Amino acid sequence: MLNRKLGIIDLSKRKVKITQTPDNLKKAFLGGRGLNIHYLYDMVKSDIDPLGPENVLIFGTGFLTGTLVPNSSRFNVSAKSPETGILGDANCGGYFAAELRYAGFDRLIILGKAKEPSYLHVTDGTIEIKGAKEYWGLDTTDVQLAFKKDLGQVEAAVCGVAGENLVRFACVRTGVKNAAGRCGLGAVMGSKNLKAVVTKGTQGIEIAHPEKMFEVVEELKDYLMSSKITPILGSVGTPLLYEVSNAFGAIRTKNSQLNAWSDTLNADVVETFVDKMIGCSSCFVHCRHRNKLGGEGPEYTALGLLGANLGIEDTAHVIELNNICNELGLDISSSGTILAWVFELYERGIIDKKMAGEKLRFGDFELAKSLLYKISRREGFGDILAESTRNVERFGEKSKDYLIAVKGLPQSDPHDVRYMKAFALGIATASRGADHLRSRPTLEIFFNLPKEVRERIYGKGVTNDPTSYIAKEKPVYFSDNIFAAIDCLGICKFICHGFNSPHYVDYAWMKKLIHCTSGWQFKEKEIEAVGKRVIDIERMFNTREGITRKDDTLPKRYFDDPMPLKIAKGHHIDRKEFDKLLTRYYKIRGWDKDGQVKKERVRELEALQ
Amino acid sequence: MKLAIELTKPFSDAVGKRELEVDFDGRSVEELLQHMTEKYPKLRKEIYGETGEVTEYVIVFVNDKPISALDGTDTGLKNGDKLLFFFPISGG
Numbered sequence: 001m002l003n004r005k006l007g008i009i010d011l012s013k014r015k016v017k018i019t020q021t022p023d024n025l026k027k028a029f030l031g032g033r034g035l036n037i038h039y040l041y042d043m044v045k046s047d048i049d050p051l052g053p054e055n056v057l058i059f060g061t062g063f064l065t066g067t068l069v070p071n072s073s074r075f076n077v078s079a080k081s082p083e084t085g086i087l088g089d090a091n092c093g094g095y096f097a098a099e100l101r102y103a104g105f106d107r108l109i110i111l112g113k114a115k116e117p118s119y120l121h122v123t124d125g126t127i128e129i130k131g132a133k134e135y136w137g138l139d140t141t142d143v144q145l146a147f148k149k150d151l152g153q154v155e156a157a158v159c160g161v162a163g164e165n166l167v168r169f170a171c172v173r174t175g176v177k178n179a180a181g182r183c184g185l186g187a188v189m190g191s192k193n194l195k196a197v198v199t200k201g202t203q204g205i206e207i208a209h210p211e212k213m214f215e216v217v218e219e220l221k222d223y224l225m226s227s228k229i230t231p232i233l234g235s236v237g238t239p240l241l242y243e244v245s246n247a248f249g250a251i252r253t254k255n256s257q258l259n260a261w262s263d264t265l266n267a268d269v270v271e272t273f274v275d276k277m278i279g280c281s282s283c284f285v286h287c288r289h290r291n292k293l294g295g296e297g298p299e300y301t302a303l304g305l306l307g308a309n310l311g312i313e314d315t316a317h318v319i320e321l322n323n324i325c326n327e328l329g330l331d332i333s334s335s336g337t338i339l340a341w342v343f344e345l346y347e348r349g350i351i352d353k354k355m356a357g358e359k360l361r362f363g364d365f366e367l368a369k370s371l372l373y374k375i376s377r378r379e380g381f382g383d384i385l386a387e388s389t390r391n392v393e394r395f396g397e398k399s400k401d402y403l404i405a406v407k408g409l410p411q412s413d414p415h416d417v418r419y420m421k422a423f424a425l426g427i428a429t430a431s432r433g434a435d436h437l438r439s440r441p442t443l444e445i446f447f448n449l450p451k452e453v454r455e456r457i458y459g460k461g462v463t464n465d466p467t468s469y470i471a472k473e474k475p476v477y478f479s480d481n482i483f484a485a486i487d488c489l490g491i492c493k494f495i496c497h498g499f500n501s502p503h504y505v506d507y508a509w510m511k512k513l514i515h516c517t518s519g520w521q522f523k524e525k526e527i528e529a530v531g532k533r534v535i536d537i538e539r540m541f542n543t544r545e546g547i548t549r550k551d552d553t554l555p556k557r558y559f560d561d562p563m564p565l566k567i568a569k570g571h572h573i574d575r576k577e578f579d580k581l582l583t584r585y586y587k588i589r590g591w592d593k594d595g596q597v598k599k600e601r602v603r604e605l606e607a608l609q
Numbered sequence: 610m611k612l613a614i615e616l617t618k619p620f621s622d623a624v625g626k627r628e629l630e631v632d633f634d635g636r637s638v639e640e641l642l643q644h645m646t647e648k649y650p651k652l653r654k655e656i657y658g659e660t661g662e663v664t665e666y667v668i669v670f671v672n673d674k675p676i677s678a679l680d681g682t683d684t685g686l687k688n689g690d691k692l693l694f695f696f697p698i699s700g701g
């Protein structure tokens with residue numbers, strides 16, 4: 001359990017060093033996202049080009065990854081983001097992370113740039129840098145199949161053509177659809193001439209208390225299965241959310257000019273395209289679809305951002321766009337947001353045919369499809385779009401008014417946050433930019449949660465009204481901390497307390513799981529402290545890159561344009577109330593008025609480095 | 610009074626429709642839930658837990674607010690109100 005190694009690979013010098021993360025650091029950060037930000041803060045200088053050889057790319061498994069613990073399939077990929085210029089970090093499922101641990105490694109830190117296309121071959125205790133000329137140019141599934149053909153039953157994390165071509169929102173992919181999707185980390189792979197990390201291991205993970213482990217895991221499974229959400233996730237998956245958000249009037253539509261779209265993308269229509277439900281390693285929820293059009297998905301994100309947001313109604317078309325993004329290695333959230341943005345800019349005359357090379361419009365599947373291919377190959381207008389939100393400079397200041405992004409990161413999920421104020425604060429303050437997976441306080445929509453349960457989880461004074469600003473810093477603070485902790489452990493957020501249900505894995509369960517796997521005795525408060533530490537260091541990383549209070553904001557449209565349709569009609573974010581809410585969030589987090597980690601805390605955390 | 614009710618999964622599956630026009634002479638959401646579960650018995654297990662309490666897996670909106678922000682199941686209803694039933698779920 002605790003003897004997995006840290007591999008440091010310098011691609012420029014073709015040198016590999018195998019070492020180990022000291023136990024005191026594991027105790028402070030556990031693993032996954034936590035240890036990744038520890039190393040990133042230590043090793044990345046603030047003025048570097050994210051696509052230059054000085055950037056540091058980290059693949060880090062969670063503390064519990066690859067064990068019997070339910071849904072312990074996760075790893076985090078981290079680097080300075082080429083899309084935003086701040087923290088780049090993305091969490092991913094599949095089978096790769098468990099395999100990396102079976103090969104003897106917790107974490108790989110990749111430095112420099114290879115002279116020619118390369119891949120890392122990680123097998124029981126060894127890491128080799130190998131040539132990847134014959135794999136360069138292949139799509140994400142094809143390259144993984146090629147590795148399996150050449151090297152046997154390996155698992156691989158790869159970049160697609162988009163990553164090779166340095167598209168600033170290229171993702172890292174493993175399996176058909178699992179993605180470390182956000183922040184352009186696939187482009188960081190491409191910039192290092194690194195096509196893949198390929199691994200195969202035969203080493204088991206020693207468990208400190210195996211019998212106790214069986215017992216706790218059985219108990220946990222029963223507990224998780226007692227929630228009604230588990231079987232629904234396992235039979236319908238996240239597409240159910242599309243129907244919910246749409247009925248409510250909270251689905252980003254046509255670049256958030258509208259907030260509701262067609263029923264043709266509802267879960268029961270998606271179901272007609274489902275071949276079967278599948279899962280990641282150690283998962284018993286199985287929330288993902290294999291579709292009949294030759295890919296996996298769509299998730300809620302794809303339905304919303306490649307469907308409603310682009311004005312596309314036909315489910316088969318949305319699934320095809322989803323499959324194309326997956327094969328090219330493009331992040332679906334950024335792809336759907338950037339395309340919708342330029343479609344609206346074209347409608348408004350902010351960009352013209354001369355720049356775009358053709359007429360841009362919503363609802364045109366063939367146009368969207370051809371633009372995705374062009375982006376991935378940086379052809380024509382695709383070369384411009386591949387620069388993502390940086391295009392504000394090219395398109396002009398006015399274009400920013402229509403951009404649905406925070407800190408340069410296009411919003412991750414299709415949820416229009418103007419109605420739910422806690423959701424809005426969450427995307428404004430998330431450490432990697434506009435993102436729901438950092439802190440979405442889903443229990444906000446558990447409107448029937450008894451008051452005492454709500455107060456036990458979030459603290460006193462949080463109202464039952466999602467449109468109220470009162471005490472909404474508390475659900476965001478709670479969620480931020482616990483999601484950071486679960487990312488350090490390598491467990492899927494779908495079974496994290498507060499993400500989908502109040503009955504999922506909370507600090508008490510985490511404590512038991514840490515103990516039976518490693519023998520370490522953590523108190524619940526100490527696990528929460530790991531999450532807080534991670535968030536503070538992520539903020540310190542961003543501060544170094546120039547992030548201040550003015551960046552913790554929302555797209556202009558969320559403030560100034562009331563939602564036009566359905567239940568959410570008329571709701572928007574009030575600037576003054578939002579500002580007060582932000583101040584309260586900083587206060588509860590212990591940051592100063594400008595949203596910076598206080599000096600004494602910085603000293604305390606830097607002493608760990 | 611006439612109420613317009615929109616249902617999403619799994620409530621729509623239990624009723625067999627996504628939209629209902631309900632003619633109802635009760636007063637509150639609680640009475641409406643009783644009325645609906647009598648008319649559509651399959652809805653019962655989606656709305657009530659084993660102890661007969663309304664489960665936490667149903668969210669009911671009356672116009673633009675969830676009943677939790679109003680008076681819970683005691684929330685009063687009036688002619689022309691629009692209601693939405695949905696299941697709380699999150700994801701990416």
Ligand code: SF4
Nearest residue numbers: 279280283285287492
């Ligand atoms: S719940 Fe879904 S995303 Fe999470 S581990 Fe299971 S299959 Fe993967």
